[in-house]
Amino acid sequence: MSERNNEVLLNVEHLKMYFPITKGLVIQRTVGYVKAVDDISLFIRKGETLGLVGESGCGKSTTGRAILQLYKPTAGHVYFREDGKMVDLTTLKRRELQPMRRRMQIIFQDPYASLNPRMTVGGIVGEPLEVHHIASGKEKLERVKELLDLVGLNPYFINRYPHEFSGGQRQRIGVARALAINPEFIVCDEPISALDVSIQAQIINLLEGLQERLGLTYLFIAHDLAVVRHISDRVAVMYLGKLVETADRDELYEHPLHPYTQALLSAAPIPDPVIEEKRQRIILEGDVPTPINPPKGCNFSTRCPRVMDVCREVEPEMKEVAPGHWVACHLFD
Ligand SMILES: Nc1ncnc2c1ncn2[C@@H]1O[C@H](COP(=O)(O)OP(=O)(O)OP(=O)(O)O)[C@@H](O)[C@H]1O
Ligand SMILES: [Mg+2]
Numbered sequence: 001m002s003e004r005n006n007e008v009l010l011n012v013e014h015l016k017m018y019f020p021i022t023k024g025l026v027i028q029r030t031v032g033y034v035k036a037v038d039d040i041s042l043f044i045r046k047g048e049t050l051g052l053v054g055e056s057g058c059g060k061s062t063t064g065r066a067i068l069q070l071y072k073p074t075a076g077h078v079y080f081r082e083d084g085k086m087v088d089l090t091t092l093k094r095r096e097l098q099p100m101r102r103r104m105q106i107i108f109q110d111p112y113a114s115l116n117p118r119m120t121v122g123g124i125v126g127e128p129l130e131v132h133h134i135a136s137g138k139e140k141l142e143r144v145k146e147l148l149d150l151v152g153l154n155p156y157f158i159n160r161y162p163h164e165f166s167g168g169q170r171q172r173i174g175v176a177r178a179l180a181i182n183p184e185f186i187v188c189d190e191p192i193s194a195l196d197v198s199i200q201a202q203i204i205n206l207l208e209g210l211q212e213r214l215g216l217t218y219l220f221i222a223h224d225l226a227v228v229r230h231i232s233d234r235v236a237v238m239y240l241g242k243l244v245e246t247a248d249r250d251e252l253y254e255h256p257l258h259p260y261t262q263a264l265l266s267a268a269p270i271p272d273p274v275i276e277e278k279r280q281r282i283i284l285e286g287d288v289p290t291p292i293n294p295p296k297g298c299n300f301s302t303r304c305p306r307v308m309d310v311c312r313e314v315e316p317e318m319k320e321v322a323p324g325h326w327v328a329c330h331l332f333d
Contacts, residue, residue, distance in 0.1 A: 006045040006046045006047050006048065007045065007046055007081065008043045008044070008045055008046070008081065008086075009044055009045060009046040009080070009081050009184065009185060009217050010043060010044040010067070010078070010079070010080055010081070010185060010217070010219075011042075011043045011077075011078075011079040011086060012040060012041055012042045012043070012067060012076070012077070012078050012079075013041050013076055013077040013078075013079070014039050014040070014041055014075065014076040014077070015037055015039070015040045015041070015063070015066055015067070015073055015075070015076035015077070015078065016035075016037055016038055016039055016040075016073060016074040016075040016076050017036050017037040017059075017062050017063075017065075017066045017071055017073050017074055018033040018034065018035050018036070018038075018074040019033065019034040019036060020032075020033055021033060021034060021292065032292055032293075033292070034291050034292055035241050035291045035292070035294060036059045036062040036241060036291055037059045037062050037063050037066055037073075037241050038059075038240075038241035038242055038291075038294070039076070039241075039242060040063060040076075040238075040241075040242065040243050041243070041318070042236055042243065042246065044185075044217055044219060045217070045233075046081070046184075046215070046217055047211070047215050047216070047217055048217060048218075048233040048234065049211070049217075049218040049219075049220050049231055049232045049233050049234075050218070050219050050220065050232065050233070050234050050235070050236060051220045051221075051222065051228035051229075051231065051232030051234070051235040051236065051249070052064075052219060052220065052221045052222075052235075052236050052238060053221075053222060053223060053225060053228050053235060053236070053237055053238065053264070054223070054237060054238035054239055054264075055223065055239070055264075055288060056223065057288065057291075058238045058239055058240055058241065058288070059238060059240075059241045059291070060189070060221045060223075060238055061189050061190075061221065063221075063238070064106065064187040064189050064219055064221055065106075065187075066078075067187065067219065068101075068104050068106060068187060069089050069090070069097060069101070070106070072090075073090055076090065077090055077091075078090055080100060080103070080104070080185075082100070087100065102132050102181050102182075102183065103183055103184050103185060104183050104184070104185040104186070104187070105178040105179070105181070105183040105185075105186050105187070106178065106186065106187045106188075106189060107171075107174050107175055107178050107186060107187070107188045107189065107191045108174060108189055108191070109189055109190035109191065109193050109194055110194045111162075111167060111170035111171040111173070111174050111194065111195075112162075112167070112170065112194070114174060115162040115170060115173060115174065115177075116162075117161065117162055117163060118161075119161070119162075120158065120159050120160060120161055121144075121148070121153075121157055121158055121159070121160055121161070121162070121165075121173055122141065122144050122158040122159060124162070124173060124177055125144045125147055125148065125173065125176045125177045125180055126140045126141070126143070126144045126180070127177070127180075128177060128180040128181045129143060129144075129180050129181065132181050134180075134181060141158075143180070144158060144176075144180075145158060147176040147179055147180055148176055150176065150179065150210070151172040151173075151175045151176045151179070151206060151210075152172055152206060153169060153172050153173065153176070166199075167194065167195050167196065167199065168195055168196070168199035168202055168203060171191060171192070171195060171203050172203070172206065174191075175191075175203075175206065175207070175210070179210070179214070182214075183216070184215075184216065184217060185216070185217045185218075185219075186216055186217070186218055186219075187218075187219045187221065188207065188218055188219065188220045188221060189221045190221055190222055190223070191203060191207070191220075192204060192222075192224075192227065193222065193223070193224070200227070204227065204230065204231060207231070208231065218231075220232060225264065225265060225268040226268065226271075229249060229253055232249050233248070233249060234246065234247065234248050234249060234252075234324075235247065235248075235249055235252045235253075237252070237258065237260065237261045237264065239260050239288075239299055239300055240288060240289060240291055240294055240299040240300070241291050241294065241299070242299055242328070243318065243326075243328065244258045244260050244261065244300065244327070244328050244329070245257060245258040245260075245261045245325075245326065245327045245328070245329075246318075246325075246326045246327075247322075247324060247325040247326065248324055248325070251322070251324070251325050252325075253265065255325075257321065257325070257327045257329065257331075257332065258300075258327050258328070258329050259282075259300065259304050259305055259306050259329065259331075260300050260304070262282060263282040263283075263284050263305075266279065266280060266281050266282040267281060267282070282305060284303045284305075285303055285305075286302060286303045288303075289302055295312070296312060296313065297310070297311050297312045297313045297314055297315055298311040298312075298314075298315060298316050298328075298329070298330065299315075306331060308330060308331075310330050310333075311330050314330070316328045316329050316330050316333075319332060319333075
């Protein structure tokens with residue numbers, strides 16, 4: 001976990017990622033956009049974990065990918081600290097971006113789909129070392145063995161294939177691959193959602209241990225609120241392409257302010273049976289609107305139990321209502 005006063009490593013300003021919707025087989029026309037990420041601002045301090053939560057399809061993965069420049073953002077800026085300066089990744093040319101790419105990595109949700117089945121573990125983990133011209137030959141082999149050891153896999157397995165491993169072990173391979181080039185920042189995109197509950201904790205412990213040992217900074221994407229509470233220093237809540245609330249972990253879980261955050265938390269079971277019995281569920285009406293045609297005003301206005309007239313007209317801005325606690329809701333105007 002992080003120290004409170006650490007410097008900011010990553011600063012995202014007004015990030016937008018719109019995917020065009022095209023029509024026509026021969027001449028393609030753009031007939032609209034999927035507004036997957038629609039004006040998001042956030043920062044992450046060095047060594048901390050920012051949890052990003054929200055329902056399926058709200059734009060969490062797209063946010064992670066746009067930050068890493070795996071997509072070219074439609075608008076906005078992504079600043080990454082480099083020698084004491086904040087460098088805007090969105091303005092870098094391909095060649096300038098390359099050295100920055102070495103400093104950030106992603107761990108995917110599905111360790112079955114994300115590992116090449118025809119490559120050995122040694123090949124998979126060592127590939128980034130070749131791509132970034134860091135090591136080859138015997139040196140690469142040594143580094144791969146070191147990495148396998150680091151993530152709790154027997155280096156003896158270096159010549160085996162992904163299918164010979166369990167889900168948890170495969171995710172360890174994914175982690176070793178992400179760590180190969182010594183990144184500072186890792187987007188963990190639901191890294192345990194596809195795993196058995198019994199092994200989820202092992203991977204969480206591994207990620208936490210690595211963070212402490214290597215001083216890593218995480219953007220941790222998940223829809224499981226209990227996991228996010230466990231691993232995050234701060235939490236950002238996302239709904240339909242926008243952030244609705246950001247706060248320190250305990251503040252967010254103990255004093256959720258946005259009606260969406262409150263509904264999300266009310267839906268999560270509490271492991272204490274006494275508290276669980278008293279838990280009041282807030283049931284949201286209706287479905288999440290489509291990001292192709294989001295509502296006017298506040299995106300949550302169509303489902304909000306506390307909606308007011310202004311919510312259907314004016315989009316709420318993020319406001320700091322307590323130190324470090326930001327919320328975008330007209331109830332706090
Ligand atoms: N490459 C793409 N082209 C077009 N639309 C996309 C693309 N990637 C994502 N989308 C759309 O953008 C929206 C956000 O998707 P995204 O995968 O970021 O959500 P998510 O929060 O990660 O969801 P989940 O929890 O299911 O992983 C969805 O409506 C999705 O269909
Ligand atoms: Mg996703």
